[in-house]
């Protein structure tokens with residue numbers, strides 16, 4: 001059970017330390033943790049956000065725990081050297097095309113949601129975000145128009161096979177939940193989305209036990225705050241999924257609570273190879289202050305145990321400890337409390 005530990009930048013190392021403490025406390029036989037550099041931390045040492053050493057480590061491990069990347073000092077670098085390329089490169093290089101982003105309200109935290117507690121209390125949804133295509137990975141650049149203006153462009157596209165494989169992942173996810181799948185697109189305007197919708201309908205024929213509905217992304221953004229409890233499994237493209245998942249986090253209460261699993265087709269001796277990371281970023285505004293909420297990172301470690309190592313009981317044990325610590329008031333500033341990163345980690349460890 002080889003796990004790459006990739007803390008990254010900003011609050012990444014602070015929250016990773018807490019997730020590692022929780023993992024070590026489980027004392028899992030055969031667990032090996034291997035440290036690697038990503039993001040600005042790697043660029044400073046190796047001149048690249050995803051250096052060959054780290055890529056080799058990623059390939060050699062069964063699962064990856066990823067903190068966050070991003071550093072305002074790097075915003076002026078050429079795009080291929082920016083820290084964010086580490087997370088994009090990891091996802092593409094390892095073929096991690098299915099990003100699961102669960103959002104569920106924790107008992108006792110309903111009042112911390114940006115929504116009314118009775119609306120927030122009903123949230124239990126899963127966003128299945130496509131992660132290897134869309135406008136993220138299309139041709140992009142800067143050019144000059146005929147009248148001499150600068151013009152930036154990013155091509156949005158999805159091939160049939162890219163949509164088909166995320167559709168299967170989403171239908172299977174919905175089967176394991178309530179059997180309701182909502183595909184979010186912009187098919188009223190975008191050809192990319194029309195293909196997305198057509199393929200979703202084709203694949204639906206193979207899953208008669210799942211009910212498929214379609215929703216335009218603008219409506220989905222609205223419904224997510226109007227009645228989030230009506231959603232169960234959502235499947236959507238890379239860009240829409242990025243935006244809707246940050247939005248879902250505040251419906252739950254804080255972006256510091258939402259974990260994710262990024263899965264591909266590769267199988268290891270233990271299960272599906274994957275990368276596990278919070279949905280949030282490096283939070284430069286609070287980095288180094290011990291204020292970051294480590295819960296999303298700790299829950300990402302739980303998702304890793306479930307999806308990459310088949311350790312369902314251990315994953316559930318971490319999740320129960322987190323829920324219990326939060327319910328008992330282990331809250332940081334993001335949730336109206338006063339606890340710091342390490343104190344929240346202590347509370348989770350005590351509840352294990």
Ligand SMILES: NC(=O)c1ccc[n+]([C@@H]2O[C@H](COP(=O)([O-])OP(=O)(O)OC[C@H]3O[C@@H](n4cnc5c(N)ncnc54)[C@H](O)[C@@H]3O)[C@@H](O)[C@H]2O)c1
Nearest residue numbers: 068069070071087256279280281282283285286292293334
């Ligand atoms: N997967 C990733 O590594 C990832 C994801 C998103 C953004 N980023 C990068 O992170 C940098 C900062 O981006 P941003 O500010 O737009 O988004 P962000 O998610 O880093 O922060 C947004 C806001 O949420 C707060 N926040 C985030 N995580 C928190 C936590 N665990 N506990 C408490 N508060 C938390 C931050 O303090 C900030 O106010 C950028 O360089 C961006 O590209 C990286």
Ligand SMILES: CC(C)[C@H](C(=O)O)[C@@H](O)C(=O)O
Nearest residue numbers: 069084087088242279280281
């Ligand atoms: C940092 C960035 C490239 C990344 C994304 O857009 O996918 C982040 O926002 C996320 O949600 O993981």
Ligand SMILES: [Mg+2]
Nearest residue numbers: 242243246279
């Ligand atoms: Mg994002």
